[in-house]
Structures are given as C-alpha cells and as structure tokens.
Amino acid sequence: MTNAEVARTLERIATLLEIDGANPFRVRAYREGARVIEGHAESVSAMAAEPGALEALKGIGKDLAARIRDLTATGRTDMLDELRARIPDEVAAFTELQGLGPKRVKTLFEALGIRDRAALEAAARAGQLRGLPGFGEKVEQNVLKALATASAMTGRVLLAHAWPIAHAIAERVQAIRGVESVELAGSFRRRRETVGDLDLLVTGGDPEAVMQAFVSHPSVADVLGRGETKSSVRLDSGLQVDLRLVPGDSFGAALLYFTGSKAHNIELRRIAQEQGLSLNEYGLTRGERVVASRTEEQVYRALGLAWIPPELREGLGEIDLARAGTLPRLVELADVRADLHMHSTRSDGRDTLEAMAQAALDRGLETIAITEHSKALAMANGFDAARVRQSVGEIAALRARFPRLHILHGLEVDILGDGALDLDDDTLAVLDWVVVSIHSRFEMTPEAATARALAAVRNPFVNVFGHPRGRLIGGREGVPFDLEQVAEAAAANGVAMEINASPDRLDLSEVDARLARAKGCRFTIDTDAHATTHLENMKFGVFQARRAGLTREDVLNTLPHAKLMTAIERPARRASAGRTGAARTPAERAPAKRAPVKRTPPKRAR
Ligand code: DGT
Ligand code: CA
C-alpha cells in the first residue's frame, strides 16, 4: 500500500468512527494520522517492518501503528471491516455530499434509519430532515441539490483517484515475462475528469500468467469474468477494470479503438469507409489486405490524418484539424516552470512556508507564488491588511533562504457577494501576485453572478481569476456567470483564467477553457496546493488544459521567470508603488516583526 492509500483508509476509519459515535479524541487521532502519513515522504510500508519506526512519527500512537501494520501487511484491518459491517458504505458515502458531515450522517442513520441514497432522497423530499437536530430547511434543500449533482457522478471515479491504482496494476502486468506493451486506454487515456472503468490493453506474455497476475492483484475485490483474452475485476474501491490481451501486430488498431471516444471512433470509421477501407479493433483493411494496424500513427496516416493526442479525441472537430495538419501543439507538464497558487500553515495549508518552497525546488520549479487566503475566510486564518504587510517580511526571509527559487508574494483574495474584493487596493498594491476567487455564495442568478465576476476581473490589481466557477466535481455546480462576458473583460484587463489542478476542481472545465481562449484569455495552471504532496497534482491541470486544446503559449506559467514577470506586470501596481513610495519588490523592504503563530488547526476552505 502506498502512503496515500494508507492515509485514505485511516481517513475512512475516522469518518466511520465519527458516524458510529466514537470518542472525538479517537476520531481526531485517526484523522491526524491520515494527514501525517499523507505528508510523509518515506514509505510507511517500509517503516512498518521496523520496530518502533511508526510510533516515532508525531501523531502516530500504538493504536494507529497497529492499524497501519495490518494495512501494509494484508491490505485490510479488522477494525475497518467491523465498522463497515455496522455502517453501510452507501451511508458513509453521504459524508461526501455537500453539507453533510459525519455528525449529520450519524443523525440520519440513527434517527431515521436511512441506509441508502434512495431512502435519503425520499426522506428529504418528504420533509423529514428539516426537523432533525442540526438540520433545518436549508440543509434539506442542499441535500436534494447535492444528490442531484452527485447522481451525474454515480459509479464514476475521479481520474486522480484512479491514477495510482491504474498504474500499479499496469506495472504488475508489465513485470510478467514476455509482456511487451501495456496501455491504459479508454477515458483514462483521454484524461477525462472522471472515469467509469479502466481499460487495460496488453500484448505478449503467456495469457494464463497475465490473467493470473491481473486477477490476483491485492486491490481486487471480485473477479467478474476471466477468459482467454479478456478478464474483468472490481477493485476494493468499486472501480471496474477490464483487461484485454491483443495480438502485437494489431496493437495500434486496438489501442485506437479502445481509447475512443466512441464519437471519435465513429468519425474515423466513416472516413475509412469513404476511402473504401474498413476499420475495427484488429486493423484498417482493404478487402482482405491489412493496410495498417501495428501503431496508431500508421492507422491515422493511412487515413490521411496526423496522430491525434488522446485528450482531443472527443469528436469535437479534432479530425478536421488532423486532416488540415493544424492540430495545436498541446502544453506539456515539462513546459510548466511555475506554480502560482499555493497555501501554507500561515492560512489553511498543512505544511510550512519553508516546506512548500523546498518541495517546489525539489520538483524543479523556477517560480512559485505563495497565496494565502484573505480575511473573509476567517476559518482558514485568512489575512487582513495588517497581516499582509507583516507577511512582506516573512516572504523576504523565505527568499533569503531559497535564493534559487523565485518567490512571489501573492494572496488569494475572496470575491465578496457583490463583486468587491476582500482587501483594499492599497493592500493589493503591496503584493506581487493577486489571485481572486469565490469561496462563498455560490447560488445567485446568472445576472448577479456575472456582475460579481465582472467587477472582480476589472480590478486593476488582479492577476488571475482562481478556480473561476468554484465547482466541485460531483459535489457543487459552481457559479452561473456568463463566461463569455467575464472572459472578454478578463482578457481586456490582462487578467488570466486559472485552470485549477485540484482533482475535484479542474476549474475551468475543458468547455469553459475553450470558450475563454476564444475570447482571448491567457491561463495559469496551478495546483492550489494545501500540502507539499499536492504539488504532484500539476499534471491533472495540464491534462485539463490539453483537453481544452491549450498550447504552451496560452499558459503564463510556462514562461521563463523574466518573461513571466514582464507578462504579469500591472501598470496600476507600478503607479501605486510610485505614489505610496512602496518598494518595487517586497524583498527590498525591511523584514517586519513576526506575529505569534496561531496554534488552532485551520479548516481547509473549499
Ligand atoms: P468510461 O469508461 O465511461 O469513462 O468511458 P470510456 O470511453 O472508457 O468507455 P468504455 O470503457 O465503455 O469503452 C472504451 C472505449 O472503447 C470507448 O472509448 C470506445 C470504445 N468503444 C466501446 N464501445 C464502443 C462501441 O459500441 N462503438 C465504438 N465505436 N467504440 C466503442
Ligand atoms: Ca473505460
């Protein structure tokens, strides 16, 4: 088990314990343990074998260490099995619905005996929730809304959640003697935000050995079918995986077919037919003769097309571009030089400023922006004007410690309900980089929402509109502003649009990003990291940008540092710096005194 998997299991135990009404200290210990493990660099599987190593970690006691040993040795622990026997998985999953934490789920389970989604929806519709302690009419309405959004997600898994297990299974199969190619096809290869199932294609190797390795992977809960050339399993997480063994000389045709999308395949087949050819998962053929089948490139070329990156294969005009030779050269992870949205323990991040900077440096980033929250998010220790000024010295000290990393003094400033920003212009002028975001009042009329977003992107100190919709995949629809108008105003004012790489945000969406690009916007792809481990999420933002057809030129944080600085310069800030006599860069200012560090663990803002 990877650290992330162990952490997720501990977090799941914590949630179940809470629904079960366990001692709050015990719940907190598990939750804290999950955070420690998730953020720990060394493999806990390796540490489990070493007596006392786990217990030596801060926040890991005897009880937790025992659970972790169970998990890393056998993949399960009695404690989780017992909790799951008492509390149905479907009930535990309620905690992922917007507005329902473990405490409310406990009430639903105990007071109303609700055991599944259908019962929850029925009870909410019948008005049975509003009278429960800690509920009310508003919560009841939110539950109905969340159920509706989540139903669009049913059975699907976030790409980022499928990512580690998909690669683990592929590696296990790849390690079998004789196996030549292993590819994860389907929506996974197209890097959709969510996947319905995984489609694994394999060539070479002894079929029996391949199938055996596949169905005996420790994450497999059920074998749904096992055959000569195809097997299907269901993993512990509920995700289904299909494995197909295909002949090496038709691997390209099979990969093309099973990558899809269906719409893309249908268009390709029509083009083949127009040329008197026929295309299926075995090859492109004319009569009996195979024209192309070994690689995807060969099949596309034989159809008169350039190879199309999987992220574009949705039947949205990519085939015309491939025929004309005008496919965009899509942005790549290796192009990204900066990450311009991240938090530290100073607001609601889990890791210190120093840890974030070190992790960014370790990842080879050239530039970062530290962007804590602003005061509207009091629960996240948001910064007020005085705290921003105090932060100048903290960032200067950080720069002194990390001379090889460019560090922008940024802030993620809340856009209030009326479109005003949470901090005044004089304070914004102190900053190098201003992200503006919506974290509250997601429900508005489109007119009010548009006015709100327009006001924010017209502020002359703003650099980028962070996770603009504020949507959560499978959880929250987001703000219904008219993107066409907002993107136009942003482009005119030199404000970039963010593609937020948090796996459950991926905001802007691909559709929105295409529209914003058409309106002339530039973009940043940022992790919005709240822990060093989240810097890994950059790839998911890049995938989303690629699905939107964005090139390196569309993305500001691919620029080398000096060019980035020119690109993000705001005339208003320069003028204001002249007017107030503020130093041009915070590094030139004298370090301010440090405030006593707050000890209360902040809640993470969503
Ligand atoms: P998912 O799993 O719902 O996230 O989406 P996909 O795209 O992975 O769909 P899936 O797993 O049902 O099938 C994998 C690929 O196989 C799909 O993208 C295209 C191809 N495929 C499946 N069924 C058909 C079909 O009936 N016609 C054609 N042309 N292609 C198909
Ligand atoms: Ca699939």
Ligand code: CA
């Ligand atoms: Ca499938």
Ligand code: ZN
């Ligand atoms: Zn943020």
